[in-house]
Amino acid sequence: MNNEEHLTLLRASEGVQALVLQRAIADTRLAGTSRGADADQLDNVRTTLGTLDALSKNTMDAEAPALRQLQSLSDVLAKNAARVPPIQARWRRMAEVVLKVITKLALRDNVKYxxxxxxxxxQLTTLANILNNEITAALNDLGLGSGKRQR
Known part of the structure; x- marks a missing residue:
């Protein structure tokens, strides 16, 4: 069944009910697919960007934790770039950008406070902008709606 048939069958009103139902149907179709795995991983990248943003505002201890977050992010991106998903080129671009930023920042892991x-x-703000643009484009490539950035 397509979306219109679901809306007719379930008699969803044109307002909020129809939007919620359409999102639920799309999520159900997505679950368990490679597109769903990519969407989950893209969300993971956005979450990590939020963590890096919080660390950049930390006035106590941020350098070593930021490096660990960037290294972990690099690992996740490299793992996804090694797969053959429909957005492999985007994963590769994101992985390359993160590696360049890690090198350029020269953060130290053995420091405290x-x-x-x-x-x-x-540099972290620039990285976040680049990755958020790639994530938005990747979500669009996957056909997952507008892929608008969440704030």
Missing amino acids: QTLTAEHRD
């Missing part, structure tokens, strides 16, 4: 510098924060 070091905040990020203005240059670090600027």
Whole structure:
């Protein structure tokens, strides 16, 4: 059945009910597919970007935790880039950008109570913008609606 047939069958009103029903049907169709796995991983990347943003504002200890987050993010992106999903090129681009940023930032893992510098924060902001644009495009490539950035 297509979306219109589901709406007619379940007699969803044109307002909020129809939108919620359409989203639920789309989520159900997506579950268990490679597109669903990609969507989950893209959400994981966005969550990590949120963590990095919070670390950039930390006035106590951010340098080593930020490096660990970036290294973990790099691992996730490399793993996804090695698969053959419909958005493999986007995974590869994101992985390359993160590796470049890790090198450029030269963060240290063996320090405590070091905040990020203005240059670090600027680079992380640029990274977040690039990755969010790639995520939005990837969600669109997967056919998952508008893929608009969540805030």
